[in-house]
Amino acid sequence: MTPKNLLLFALTATVSFTACNNKPADKPVKSETAPIGSAALLSQPLSAVTGSWTGMFEPDGSDSTAGLANKITVFIAQLADGNISGYSVCAGNERPFSGNYEEQKGIIKATLNEPGNNKYDGVFELEINKENKNLTGKWTPFNKALTGRHYTLERKNFKYDPSEGEQPNASARLLSANDVNNLLKDELRYMRNEIYARHGYSFKLKEVRQMFDSRDWYMPVSTDVRKKLTPIEVRNEKMIKNFEKYAEESYDDYGR
Structure with missing residues (x-):
């Protein structure tokens, strides 16, 4: 088995055991305040x-x-x-x-x-x-x-649309190892944060904000979207995060 195949096997085997407290690069945190009417405003005409x-x-x-x-x-x-x-x-x-x-x-x-x-x-x-x-x-x-x-x-009214963005598959279906195996760390980070962006997450980190602020479809509406992620997105987020970790640790021979 080649080194790359060994890495792919290790990654695939560990995805399902990823710890529940894995933190995203720009963690969706709970807001400091809960202004009156915030939940109703997101859905009202x-x-x-x-x-x-x-x-x-x-x-x-x-x-x-x-x-x-x-x-x-x-x-x-x-x-x-x-x-x-x-x-x-x-x-x-x-x-x-x-x-x-x-x-x-x-x-x-x-x-x-x-x-x-x-x-x-x-x-x-x-x-x-x-x-x-x-x-x-x-x-x-x-x-x-x-x-x-x-x-x-x-x-404008906010509306969640899983088809928006450059990597909509991360919200549309379960990803396989082949979908992410050859992506660089920055590409993986963008894919993962795009999941949050589709839900209107307001990013605190400047470099992540700049990824999405220019997108017409992006609308910041919340500082905590963790409970809004679909089951598919939760599983994909964990897989992408795991591959990000290995991409950083194996930079010299990963994603080539």
Whole structure:
């Protein structure tokens, strides 16, 4: 038996015994907060204002200290009697906000404060045009050392679609060792994280966020998707993780 066949045999034999606490490269963690209405907003029909809006969270300024754009989803949960509340999901953080609004000629203007107990909290100032359904505005951090952001968000409801992405087989069917045996570590990592991305996982690690933020189908809606994975995805995630480990340990002769 050749060395490569010995490796393939060892991998196949160990996949079913992978420990249940294997951690993904960017672990889907439980969110720090549970804003009111978060579960309902993911499934409710889009109304005139309440619901979800998504797009890029762009840094103000063009110098290297301004940081990178991240995809953000803003959820408007309640809007009545001049009061507005909801939450945002961005870069692995889920943060509630609340404040006041006024409406004139179909334009809603609101100022929304995050709690202030997180170093990345700040104030959203936004406008919603009820006629053309645009949500635009700026975000100012409480921490003056951080860079402000601006955004133009699209009206959109999240929908899980197992056919999205470059490696949809990881969600569609059980993978075999032959499906992943010759993939490099970075390819395996992308395949595994794409499973989470299809469920709207908001990645905390910058290098993983950059894999998906530019994808039209990707919409960050949660900081914990572990219970949303299908049985097929759970098994495939464990297999891919196991092959990632061997790809790193056997770099010189693996994936050639």
